[in-house]
Amino acid sequence: MTHINPDALKPFAAKYIWWKTPEEAIEIPERVIAQVMNIADYADVQSLADLVGDKVFHDVLKHAEIGWFNERSWAYWHYRLGLAAVDHVPPMPIRKLP
Numbered sequence: 001m002t003h004i005n006p007d008a009l010k011p012f013a014a015k016y017i018w019w020k021t022p023e024e025a026i027e028i029p030e031r032v033i034a035q036v037m038n039i040a041d042y043a044d045v046q047s048l049a050d051l052v053g054d055k056v057f058h059d060v061l062k063h064a065e066i067g068w069f070n071e072r073s074w075a076y077w078h079y080r081l082g083l084a085a086v087d088h089v090p091p092m093p094i095r096k097l098p
Contacts, residue, residue: 012033012044012048034068037077
């Protein structure tokens with residue numbers, strides 16, 4: 001993923017990763033970005049988009065872990081980033097048991 005200054009993510013981490021301190025949350029910047037993509041309001045999504053760009057959003061979506069997105073956000077981001085045709089959204093990540 002493109003290098004992102006983790007400190008720039010602290011305000012988002014503080015607001016959207018409430019179960020960790022911002023310092024702990026930014027250790028995995030992709031998780032902070034995914035959480036914003038999944039549950040943030042429009043203004044925060046736009047602020048983050050201006051900060052990191054659609055390429056980072058694409059990478060986060062492509063490498064998302066189980067539980068990072070709900071179905072609605074998964075579909076929205078695939079459409080918004082041009083990664084899916086109508087009614088052809090890729091399946092969400094699933095747990096693979098050995």
